[in-house]
Amino acid sequence: MTGREAEELMMGAGAVTRGTEKAVGTTKAEGEGQPVGIEKLIEAVRGGRADDVPALLEGLGAAERSTAVAKLKSLRTEVRGWETKRPREAADAQRALYVAGAGCHAGASAAATWLGGRDLVPWRSEGCGPALRAVSDRSPEWLADVAGRLAARPAVAEHSYELIRGMVERSGCAVPATDGYVLGWAWQFRAGSRWRRSFEGPELLERLREDPQTPVLVLHALSMAESPDQLTWTVTEAPHAHWPTAVATLVGEGLLDRAEVLGAAVSRLLRGGRPRDLRFPMEVLRLVEPTAEEFRERIPDLVGMTADTPSPIAGYAQEVLAGLAADGALPTAMLSEMTSAVLFRTEKKLLRAQLTLVGKALARDPGAAAELLPAVAEVFGNEDTELQGRALKLVGRHLAAVDASVRRELAGQAGLLSPQHRQAATELFGEVLEVGAGVPYEEILPPVPEPQRVEPPAATVEELVEDMLTKGVSDDPVRFERALDGLVRHAHRDRAEVTRAVREAFTTKSWQEPHHFTYDFRGLHAVLAGLLGLLEPSWIEDRRAREPESTACFHEVLTGIVHARLWEAAALIGTDALPFLLASPTVSTGGIDPQVLVERLRAYRDAGVEPAPADLAQALLRVLRTGPDIERVEEEASALGTVAGRRLAAWLRTDEPPAATVRFLAREEDRTLERWYVHQRVVVELADRAVVREEFPPAFRWLGGTLETAPRRCYHWISAEGHWTSILPSDREVLAALIVPSLARAGGTQDTTGPLTGLAEAEGRVGPAVALALALGMGYGDADDRLRAVDALLVLASRGDLDARQVGEELGWLVTEGVVKPNRLADATRTAAATGAYATVWAVLGAALPGLLSAAPPVRGLGEVLAVAADCVERCGARGELPGLAGVASAKGSSQLVVQAKRLLAALG
Template sequence: MGTTKAEGNGQSVGVEKLIEAVRGGRADEVPALLEGLGAAERRTVLVALKSLRTEVRGWEQKRPREAAEVRRALYVAGAGCHPGASAAATWLGGRDLVPWRSEGSDLALRVCVGQGPEWMAEVAGRLAARPSVAEHSYELIRGLVERSGCAVPATDGYVLGWAWEFRAGSRWWRSFEGPELLERLREDAQTPVLALHALSMAESPDALTWTVTEAPHAHWPTAVAALVGEGLLDRAEVLDTALSRLLRGGRPRDLRFPLETLRLVEPTSAEFRERIPDLVGMTADTPSPIAGYAQEVLAELAEEGALSTAMLAEMTSAVLFRTEKKLVRAQLTLVGKVLAREPGAAAELLPAVAEVFGNEDTDLQGRALKLVGRHLSAVDDSVRRELAAQAGLLSPAHRQTAVALFGEDLEEETGFPYEEILPPVPEAQPVAPPASTVEELVEDLLAKGVSDDPVRFERALDGLVRHAHRDREALTRAVREAFTTKSWQEPYHFTYDSHGVHAVLAGLLGLLDPAWIEDRRAREPESAACFHEALTGIRDARLWEATALIGTDALPLLLASPTVSTGGIDPLVLVERLRAYRDAGVEPAPADLAQALLRVLRTGPDAGRAERDASALGTAAGQRLGAWLRADEPPAATVRFLERQEDRSLERWSVVQRMVVELADRAVVREEFPPAFRWLGGTLETAPRRCYHWVSGGEHWAPMLPADREVLAACFLPSLARSFDSSREATDPLIGIAEAEGRVGRAVAVALALALGSGDADDRLRAVDALLVLASRGDLDARQVGEELEWLVAEGSVKPNRLADAARTAAATGAYATVWAVLGAALPGLLSDGKPVRGLGEVLAVAADCVERCGAQGELPGLPELPGLDGVASGKGSSQLVVQAKRLRDALCR
């Protein structure tokens, strides 16, 4: 039936009604209204839909509910108006139109059904190929697949939607009555394809990772194993897919589904024999639970005689290269059993066992050496020499045993004296000048993470100020064209944060009230503020000052822009900048000058000349710089700790609650610096301080005080002590502290001690880097760090196993003497107590290794008195504590 034209506009009544329904957000009416339209009319509607879609994007802030309803109607109408499958899939996969979890898919499916099987199959395939789209369009894709008869799309996104539908449609959260998941999987015709794909996914859907204790009747591995038993899923395909996924490795969470499925399917010995190479591969790189499972299976095959010597040797080399002691011990036991049964396999297996000679654990070295000694007679001279060469990797503690075993085949020890290996002294890199053109500057400002990188941030900020002073109009025009995002161009965006250079950009564009800016510019931290709030306040004060003055004659350039990567400023460069201000007849901005004074390097070879040149400028700012370079009382800080509280019924009396950081009284800072800086002169309270909000902006702290390392460390300590047991990236400022200038005192020592015991391995690595950098610069007070570690370990604030891991990592770089100097200072108090702390054996093992290596030629540095060592070493039993204490005592005696 044809449609009549609306008077005066050339559009049919049907077209107008459809557009009106879409604009009104009445998606339910769309399928019926589409039925009466021809191809030409649908093209007409499509033009209006595209225009409306663009319009709706601007409704989000003020009309969110109306926008959502209109988008739903657009989603359905667009599906019915696109004649081509590619265009239709693009419309249905639009990020602004895709519904949440298939909401409205039934309506879209109704308008797609009349397009033909090939069209529906192509749309389904295109949508399924886009992960985020497929997950939320599952019902639509499934409907298109079922109606077109095309193959089931085995994609990650489609499986995510499939798994979600099973979860949303089940009763797992209400009761555990009835095997609902198994029944639904059994009835679903797509299960054979999708279950196999789910097993192979790099990231398993959430529902598939639940344990049997969380949801016994929604446990996917149990259901899949049952379907394998019923023959609905091919057993060989399930085994191959699960093993292949485990072989690829990944997060333990994502491997739980294939591992549990494999366990529940219970492969036979014959099935495992066909897949031995995969199992051997799993022992090499996969997470411990996976490698342990493969090791158990292969051990059973070895006992049955089904594992060839070549495969066992390959497996042994893979496992013994791993760091998990449990796996290494189990493998040595397995090899010992095989060699007891098949002595002829020694020539192939013992070289693999010798890999353990270089293991960091001396106990494992001893086990491997005993195993080699037990079967050494079964190998020829060439293998014997190979093993003797590997024995050179053994700890000195096993040297005597190795000599007795290999005799003249063992290489003699060289007489070279021990040489400490430390990293080269890091040199601060010069900071590139700011962008020379507006186009270059805009590229810098648009770069991702510019506000998070201190060097890039300062360079962009200086360029922004300089170009705004030269031609504010041109820069404003370029910024308006480049920054299309509007979120930061509203005043409320800066209520709680300056958001880096965005605050200055907003000032450039004139978007903020000058009185509002001045209020933030003049803020001073409260006396009870935490240190990282105060440090962030310095950065914000500079930003709000630049926001207020940008593009005016009052701010031609930034005095505080660093000249080197640590945040420091060459004093002669700062003098030249002040001369430029003098010649222009401009007084420096207070916050900019204050930050420049904190950054100027006061101890370099040019400091004296810069002091004279600054004083000769004849300006107040020059006089301040000269006095600052002459001052013998720079900002300073001290750290002390209150006694531990005895009443444990109260809140945990942790390190951070007992820490007292005091900033020295500095009148020049309190009287001459702007409000945001005065706390550095001693205005903050000295009571224990703890903050209860998210710590951010830590990457900017070190460049704020590059000449006052001890003050920086003192400000950093409360945040480190609060988060070192749980938060990652808590030690980010440590390298900046190590590379900074100035005095090294207790604050730096405590920061290092706490960081060496951090809960996160990456944090401990940063602590090791900082330790070695300080040592290479000659700034490390190893005794002080050790003494801080002594009481932190004794009271449980630093766990011995974490300290041992960090110390072992540092020692492995060749810094055995440095590590021993630290541990040697920490051990006296830990050993003299009648009951050593649990886990101290690991620390003693590292200490013994250091002494054996750096003291072998009688040049052991800093040999301390360890009065409690004899008592521990004389203890009975074979615990690691006693064994390693004996080893350390013997090493010290030698």
């Protein structure tokens, strides 16, 4: 009902006389002090009738709207509670709240805050029509202010595009060129709304022509750090919606300023970023087809693009600059700067093209040699010896054109050349290269890492809460264990204070549902839920006592140990049964000083407390069993006179720690698998340990040999892997065997080799399982994962624990099986060698290569591995024979395989 209709009704009934208030909003509800108009507004909002709200607002004055704001805020809080049980009603009410708040807030700042609320922002502008009607009476200045505030918030602007656009058009203000607004604008072209049409033929181009905001927003879209999805589609994916083609057409028609478009595209490419985000400006630049004059104006930007942008962008800029150089339009100084930039990159195609470009430039202008050859000499230190040779020949052809000072500079750079090119360099530069000759080779390995002492837990509840709220605390085993021990200690001292602090600091609503903790590792939250009494004790006890099935995958059972400790702590926290944790590590590797564990058990005995089973079991697995005083510690443990003390003493004395072996099923052993993945063929055999099966709690008994000896076909998401190494910090061969299936399973994914770092720094026997784990890590697809494996390899070498031959043999097998690609092996070993560990890397490759050289058919890409091996041999001076090498080296042809085989054969001889 409109305000006019209500007034007429009231006048007809004799409800009003001259001088009375005319608006419905000022009429009191019978028996109430609230105006009827406000009540009807709130009723409509509560019922989710957003389309009715603008009409109801018409009858409310400024004072009534201000009064309504408080009620809307209260209702908004109430509606948030509907989301889980009444989601549809909540969505309708929130849409109506969105509209009502737009019309009731008088200030632009308050209105923008309301319209930008995360619970109210509509999905892709739904509900903006009624909201625009609700603010139709506002001034242009108010509309412009609100539009600007909303456009400045990316997520809000994207989903409120239609509202912002309506305000911009009604106010006449400038188009808000922001990322969020452009995202919403681009979405409208895809989805329709006020522009709804069929998506056929040249529609995108036509609609861009019609839109007066196109010139401003296209320029901003070209400059965005993350391009909207629609703008990155290729012609193949959506030829009718190819934005670069449309933009280029509009540039040709003059609707878009050519110089501005070119400047925006080049500027964005110069900043670099993900290839996906550079696709739009790159395609626009290609299709606009800048003239030679336009390129000459942007030579510094093009040179910058060759330095830091992704390979396709750098290649494009290189081609353009090569064309300018051929026309004599590229100054020598800029060519020199470009050459230094490109030759610093790693892409061989770009490096070869740049050497060719410099060669042509010197052929045209020999006088440029003094400026260009020092840049070419940067290649002397490149890892690719073939490129080194090309650069050396180029320098040799033009060396006569430079003076003595440049010659000395080039000779100094020649010291970086591989030994393969030293003779040619000596003939070129003379005795100057002899400086430093005869210096014996010295292997460089990283310093042996010393375990760091773990800091004691937080001293106050405030510090404890701060530790628990720190981002990533559950992912870092050291910080996690420190926080967990601190939580247990403080809860034992004053449970009420810790409970109060936790309720204030954490959002605990989801903890009341057991399924929240069922499928994933939740870290400290499980213990906090137990502290607050949010979970049924029977449910906690069931999880605490659960024993893994005999067919469980290894990452399940490893994570199961972590879970068992958490649920045990959740059941006992804040009681006298758990004053502190026995299993809290004392060193960063996860190990426990045996003397410290004895003191902890003594404190338990003196307090009359029996150790919690999972806590004691984890403490035994973590205790360090080596050291000069280990016999004395055994005696002290026995002297405690407790069951736990005797168990510790026996554990320290045992010569049979948990043990495991790893083998692979041969293909013929199981023909039921249609496709052979390495992780499906890994078999881990755990030693039979009666003491573990009989004395340890259920979650640990599998370490005594209760799991079936069979391949593990894992279908679970891997979780809590950061904690695996701290479970068995004194038994790294067992730990390696257990993580091998996960390493084999996830060979192409990222962030999976993290446990290798802890494995290298842990204690205990090193055997074939450690070797296989390293080999798998060195073959990962992600460079960061390979780097972690390389670090682990070098740490083991520095500790004297690396069996290089065994790692090499495993790598040879994995490459032959197709699990590890030769280019990844070459990258990993090259990275390791570059640290100065040439002899170590050669020891690995020397064991891997015999099987690879004899493989039939030849391993594709093996030449790159041979190049790394040859470089290592040349630098460390190794000598000897390599089975199969002579046969490959004697083959005809100039492939990299043959060339590098000959080089390696010569170096070994």
